[in-house]
């Protein structure tokens with residue numbers, strides 16, 4: 001169960017090597033989280049992330065999870081929930097893709113959509129049902145400001161995040177009053193493996209800052225979290241700009 005401050009004791013990460021997810025888990029383990037499941041594609045990185053978290057005092061298990069294999073999600077995630085209650089599921093997997101390449105190779109573009117959107121629809125529904133069955137818990141979904149407005153530079157990724165964001169909002173509404181809380185996290189540019197080598201966008205932030213915002217959001221039981229918070233105001237303005245103007249912005 002979560003403590004009185006909303007910090008989970010047990011946590012399942014989908015996308016167990018994500019830098020944002022691992023910064024969040026480190027932060028929560030220092031607070032109270034004791035049991036961590038890292039679900040992801042099997043790799044040395046997944047195992048070393050588990051080793052690092054064990055050194056902080058958490059009991060950590062890894063399991064094979066592939067967002068691109070939705071048929072397996074029920075069985076894979078079912079095993080985790082069968083072992084005991086999970087207070088928080090962090091849906092962190094995602095790929096950025098390569099916009100220019102993916103425009104030329106539609107199959108690659110579909111892979112972005114299938115990972116970020118349909119993979120999350122499947123894993124999100126399976127997790128939500130399990131949380132609802134136990135009667136409590138949070139589903140924290142890493143969306144992105146990229147889903148707020150189409151941008152020439154990354155609209156394939158952005159459209160997948162727009163779908164994910166609306167899906168997660170609706171899921172939160174569907175679960176309202178059930179004891180299960182869905183929190184949509186919308187970071188801007190985060191300096192992580194995903195953005196390595198890319199030119200930084202304004203208001204760039206860090207995985208640790210996202211982790212801090214997630215912890216605060218859990219304590220407040222927020223439904224939406226922007227990182228940094230100033231992006232909420234910036235994006236509400238950007239959302240209403242005329243398209244002709246957005247096309248000329250260096251976004």
Ligand SMILES: NC(=O)c1ccc[n+]([C@@H]2O[C@H](COP(=O)([O-])OP(=O)(O)OC[C@H]3O[C@@H](n4cnc5c(N)ncnc54)[C@H](OP(=O)(O)O)[C@@H]3O)[C@@H](O)[C@H]2O)c1
Nearest residue numbers: 015017018019020041066067093094142144189190192194
């Ligand atoms: N970095 C940013 O600027 C930024 C901004 C806004 C939102 N986000 C979102 O935040 C989340 C985490 O991003 P990050 O910055 O922490 O990037 P990251 O370190 O590259 O993490 C991405 C994660 O997704 C996993 N993944 C990719 N394809 C998968 C699949 N088919 N099945 C299972 N796992 C898969 C990766 O696992 P492998 O180790 O197997 O590759 C990795 O754990 C993503 O959803 C991203 O879209 C990031």
